[in-house]
Amino acid sequence: MKGEQTKKIIKTIRIDADKCNGCRACEVICSAFHAAEKYGSNNPARARIRVIRDPLRDIYVPVYAGDYAPAECAGRDKYIIDGKEYEECAFCRASCSSRDEFKEPDSGLPLKCDMCEDDPAQEEPLCVQWCLSDALTYEEREEEVEEEVTLEEMEIGLESMVDKYGLHKVLDAVARISMKE
Numbered sequence: 001m002k003g004e005q006t007k008k009i010i011k012t013i014r015i016d017a018d019k020c021n022g023c024r025a026c027e028v029i030c031s032a033f034h035a036a037e038k039y040g041s042n043n044p045a046r047a048r049i050r051v052i053r054d055p056l057r058d059i060y061v062p063v064y065a066g067d068y069a070p071a072e073c074a075g076r077d078k079y080i081i082d083g084k085e086y087e088e089c090a091f092c093r094a095s096c097s098s099r100d101e102f103k104e105p106d107s108g109l110p111l112k113c114d115m116c117e118d119d120p121a122q123e124e125p126l127c128v129q130w131c132l133s134d135a136l137t138y139e140e141r142e143e144e145v146e147e148e149v150t151l152e153e154m155e156i157g158l159e160s161m162v163d164k165y166g167l168h169k170v171l172d173a174v175a176r177i178s179m180k181e
Contacts, residue, residue, distance in 0.1 A: 066093030
C-alpha cells in the first residue's frame with residue numbers, strides 16, 4: 001500500500017579504496033563496540049565492516065554490512081583489479097546463505113551496519129572516526145521517499161478505530177469513502 005511522500009535521512013559511509021592502507025582499525029573498533037559487553041572483547045568476525053585484502057598487490061577495499069538477503073543472488077560476475085580476479089560476492093554488502101561474511105560467528109544470525117546508533121549513539125560511525133587514512137567518510141543526505149503503509153500498521157489503526165468508534169461506524173465510514181472513489 002502506498003502512503004505519503006516524506007523526507008528521509010539516508011546515512012552512508014563513502015569508501016575511498018585508494019586511501020585504505022589495510023590497517024583494519026575499522027574492523028577492530030566495530031567488533032569491540034558490538035561485543036556482548038561493549039568494548040569487552042575483540043573478534044573481527046563480529047564486525048559490521050570487512051577489509052577485503054590483497055596485501056601483495058597493496059589492494060584493500062573496506063565493505064560494510066548491508067541488508068540480509070534471504071536467497072543467494074544470481075550475480076556471479078568477476079572483476080579484475082590490478083590483474084587479480086575477484087568474484088562479485090567479495091564486494092557484496094549483503095549477508096546471505098551462500099557465504100559466511102557478515103554473520104554473527106556464534107549464532108549465524110545476519111549482521112547489518114547500524115551506523116553505531118546503539119547506546120551510546122555516536123555522531124558518526126566509529127569506523128569512520130578511527131580511520132586514520134580517511135578512506136571512510138560518513139555522509140547524510142535527504143531523499144523524498146514514498147512511505148509504504150504496512151498491513152500490520154493498518155490493522156493496528158483499524159483495531160484502535162473499532163475500539164473507539166465501534167465496528168458499524170468504521171464500516172459505514174469505509175463504505176462512504178469507497179463510494180467517493
